[in-house]
Amino acid sequence: MDYRIFRAINQFAGRYRLLDMMVIIFSQKVRYLFLFILIFMWFRDNSHKKITLYAIISAGVSMVLNKIIKLFYFKPRPFLNLGTHLLSPFPSKKNSSFPSKHTALAFAAATSVMFYKRFLGSMMYLSAILTGLSRIWMGQHYPLDILASSLLGSITSIVVKMTGWLWNPIIDRIIQAYHDYCSRKNHQGKSSN
Structure with missing residues (x-):
């Protein structure tokens, strides 16, 4: 079943140049979109800084x-x-198909944001799903690898949220250190004028 679903998606790779380019860009560049979103959130208020740090911790x-997992488990790549239709960039043959790092990280960040910002988190979640599908399209992962990786990232975020008592002191210190740094910079800037 896993292989049949893989073939149903991967069969289109290499047929439509524009679509292939879009899939490759999405697969490789969505992390920069997520990074931009997290940086944008960081420069808002303290509650957004907390969300950003939870997403970073989860990722x-x-x-x-x-x-x-990759130290103890190896599954050959579908290509x-x-x-199999393989689109570049080509991963190493020695790199396991499970778990998908791209997918796990995307779902970890998206799930963390979704806990606090439903709309933004939903958009990130949709991007994470498309990231997973793009990895199948490109011939780099099987569907079950993507599904399991999405669960890995999502469950990791749930556990990080549930253990907030452990992370909150660290998060509060980071935010306070950032505010102290900004205050010192502002004070130095005013004293030099």
């Missing part, structure tokens, strides 16, 4: 889990099978 934990 960081997802990244660590991704690395740990190693004959008949």
Whole structure:
């Protein structure tokens, strides 16, 4: 079933140049969109700074889990099978198909934001889904790898939120350190005038 769904999506890769370019750009560049959103949120108020830091923590934990899973589990990439349409950039043959780092990180950030900002989080969630689909289209992951990676990122964000008591002191210190830094810079700027 997994392979049939993969083939149903991947069969279109390489047929439509413009669509392939859009899929590649989306797959490779959505992280910059997420980064832009988080930076924009950081420069609003303290509640937005907290959301940004929760998203960063969730993505960081997802990244660590991704690395740990890849140390102990290897699943060959679909492009190693004959008949797979592969779009560049080409990953290493030694890189496991599960989990998908792109997908896990996108879902971790999107889920974190969705807890607090429904509309923005929904837009990020849609982008995360499209990121996962783009990885299948490009011939780099199987659908179950994408589904499991999306769950990994989402569940990581849920656990980070549920353990807020652990993260809140760290988050508050980071925000306070940022405000102290800004105050010092403003004070230095005024004293030099």
